[in-house]
Amino acid sequence: MTDKPGAAIAGTGSYIPEKVLSNFDLMKLVDTSDEWITVRTGIKERHIAGEGETTASMAVTASERALEDAGVRAEQIDAIICATITPEMPLPATACFIQDKLGAEQAAAFDIAAACSGFIYGLEISKMFIESGRYEHVLLVGSETLSRITDYQDRTTCILFGDGAGTAVLKASNDRQEGIIYTNLKSDGHKWDMLQLPGCGSRYPASQEVLDKRMQYMKIQGRAIYKFAVNSMQELIVDAMKKCDLSVDDVKMVVPHQVNRRIIDSAMGKLGFPAEKVYINIDRCGNTSSASVPIALDEARREGKLVAGDTIIMVAFGGGLTWGSAVVKL
Ligand SMILES: CC(C)(COP(=O)(O)OP(=O)(O)OC[C@H]1O[C@@H](n2cnc3c(N)ncnc32)[C@H](O)[C@@H]1OP(=O)(O)O)[C@@H](O)C(=O)NCCC(=O)NCCS
Structure with missing residues (x-):
């Protein structure tokens, strides 16, 4: 028997911007076709951040949805980890913008950069924080505004990427059936x-x-x-x-x-x-x-x-x- 808590997913949330960039839209920008993109990648469309939407703003919406789903209040969050390669700005961390907007007054806040693996890296970090007994609730975010680092003159990359945010609330749990x-x-x-x-x-x-x-x-x-x-x-x-x-x-x-x-x-x-x-x-x-x-x-x-x-x-x-x-x- 051990008292060590496990880390379980208490809730999730996501946000995808309204604006759509279809394969047909891309055909107006580069030499490509809907057929080529569909056959080679399976992508028909991707969503792109609108004016005023950023990595932090999308992350906040996804996080509010995750907190609601988890039944956890922002003040209960002990740490906010944001995985991103498109931070709000190089300084400060995007997680700090999220912390401020959510009113997560008790939370430590920092970003991690592990590219597309960022959320998985964040899961291990969250697990360690929670299993150590140090934190009870961790808000783990993956948020990207890839449209702002995509070259819409390069047909080999611009067909692939879209924008959006996803969040999980991790909680300490002694229920061995979850985690x-x-x-x-x-x-x-x-x-x-x-x-x-x-x-x-x-x-x-x-x-x-x-x-x-x-x-x-x-x-x-x-x-x-x-x-x-x-x-x-x-x-x-x-x-x-x-x-x-x-x-x-x-x-x-x-x-x-x-x-x-x-x-x-x-x-x-x-x-x-x-x-x-x-x-x-x-x-x-x-x-x-x-x-x-x-x-x-x-x-x-x-x-x-x-x-x-x-x-x-x-x-x-x-x-x-x-x-x-x-x-x-x-
Ligand atoms: C990018 C990707 C879709 C390309 O598909 P592919 O089958 O490997 O195609 P290739 O790169 O070999 O290119 C084949 C031909 O299509 C052409 N081509 C490339 N992009 C094109 C486009 N958007 N439309 C039409 N033709 C295109 C190439 O110029 C090449 O022409 P050539 O044979 O005359 O030289 C695919 O390799 C892939 O998904 N890779 C991983 C993506 C990635 O790195 N994601 C981020 C990391 S998680």
């Missing part, structure tokens, strides 16, 4: 250049040259990332199932990073997961980086596809390189 059972985080910084935004950091501070070379936008090696994503997704799921002694039947749903429909189908097909056990919203949302897993999780719960007692596996991978998984009993 984060397992997390696994990985990285390989040697391959940092496979997915990068080179400009406006300490290596290439903002300058006219940086802007002229369009270094303020994301650059990706799509083909290489494709192979990495299929492999890491399979490896993460096999590892999680092995470590937690789970069969396909035991897993209600895999909630994967919405990277590319073909990548997800290829990995899940090889692992023997039927389509109804994989949550997909990439057709509507595109890739929203750290927001992708929590938005998908929230949608699956609100659609009634996931209920208390279900065991899920979340997986994500992206820039860094970073990748990771989490097994949760809801």
Whole structure:
């Protein structure tokens, strides 16, 4: 017997901006087609932040929804962790803007940068905070305004990304029937250049040259990332199932990073997961980086596809390189 509390998901929330950028809209900007994008990625449209919408504003709406879902008041939150690669500004942390708007007076607040794996990294951090007994409630956010770092002159990247925010409220729980059972985080910084935004950091501070070379936008090696994503997704799921002694039947749903429909189908097909056990919203949302897993999780719960007692596996991978998984009993 141990008194150590577990960390459980008490509630979720998400926000997707109203403004839609369809494949047909992109055809007016770059040399592409609805057919090419649909076949290669599964994306039909993505949502883009409107004027005045930012990473923090979307995060606040998603967080208010998550707090309501959890029945937790903002003042009860002990820590706010925001995973993002598109912070409100470099200083201060986006989490501080969220803390202020929510009125989370007791909360510590900081950001983490683990690209598309950010929410999974945040789950492990939240788990450790809660299991140590230090914190009772953690608000974990993934929020991205990728449209502001996307080059709409580059057809190889601009078709992929969308904006949005997803939040989970984690709580201390002594109920052994629920909680984060397992997390696994990985990285390989040697391959940092496979997915990068080179400009406006300490290596290439903002300058006219940086802007002229369009270094303020994301650059990706799509083909290489494709192979990495299929492999890491399979490896993460096999590892999680092995470590937690789970069969396909035991897993209600895999909630994967919405990277590319073909990548997800290829990995899940090889692992023997039927389509109804994989949550997909990439057709509507595109890739929203750290927001992708929590938005998908929230949608699956609100659609009634996931209920208390279900065991899920979340997986994500992206820039860094970073990748990771989490097994949760809801
Ligand atoms: C980007 C991605 C969709 C490209 O699909 P792909 O099947 O690998 O396609 P390729 O990059 O090999 O390009 C094939 C051809 O289509 C062309 N092409 C690229 N983008 C295009 C577009 N938007 N419309 C039409 N043609 C396009 C290429 O120029 C290339 O032409 P070529 O054969 O004449 O050289 C795919 O690689 C992918 O999803 N990668 C991972 C995405 C990623 O990194 N996400 C972020 C990390 S989480």
